Amino acid sequence: MRALLLGLGALALSSAALAARPVRYVPLPEAIPAGFAGGDGDVIVRNCTACHSLEYIVTQPRGKGAQFWRDAVTKMITVYKAPIEPAEAEAVSAALAAKFG
Numbered sequence: 001m002r003a004l005l006l007g008l009g010a011l012a013l014s015s016a017a018l019a020a021r022p023v024r025y026v027p028l029p030e031a032i033p034a035g036f037a038g039g040d041g042d043v044i045v046r047n048c049t050a051c052h053s054l055e056y057i058v059t060q061p062r063g064k065g066a067q068f069w070r071d072a073v074t075k076m077i078t079v080y081k082a083p084i085e086p087a088e089a090e091a092v093s094a095a096l097a098a099k100f101g
């Protein structure tokens with residue numbers, strides 16, 4: 001019984017440690033469409049691949065303008081709770097507008 005309690009205590013401690021550790025998702029190279037690797041693309045890959053593929057971005061209509069991309073990033077943060085810092089959000093919006101118009 002004592003061993004069981006000790007074991008449970010250790011489990012609780014280790015899951016608390018796990019919960020506090022930030023998790024970073026890094027997509028496989030083949031999951032990154034052409035034009036995203038390196039340069040401006042890195043900030044997009046870093047912030048926009050945790051929940052869905054980059055195809056969601058690639059398949060958006062072109063030429064919608066910077067406001068469209070800023071709104072898309074804001075929607076991801078406010079509606080879907082994407083954990084993106086304000087400075088990163090600015091950089092992602094700018095990179096998306098530069099790449100896709």
Ligand code: HEC
Pocket residue numbers: 047048049050051052056057060072073075076080081082083084092096
């Ligand atoms: C916290 C999770 C999460 C993150 C991180 C995330 N998204 Fe999304 N995104 C979603 C969900 C959920 C949907 C809706 C999926 C559906 O309807 O099938 C979505 C859909 C989209 C769509 C499709 C159009 C729409 O508005 O539904 C685009 C474009 C998009 N995301 C862009 C981005 C960009 C750009 C980033 C990085 C700044 C990003 N996403 C990061 C959750 C996320």
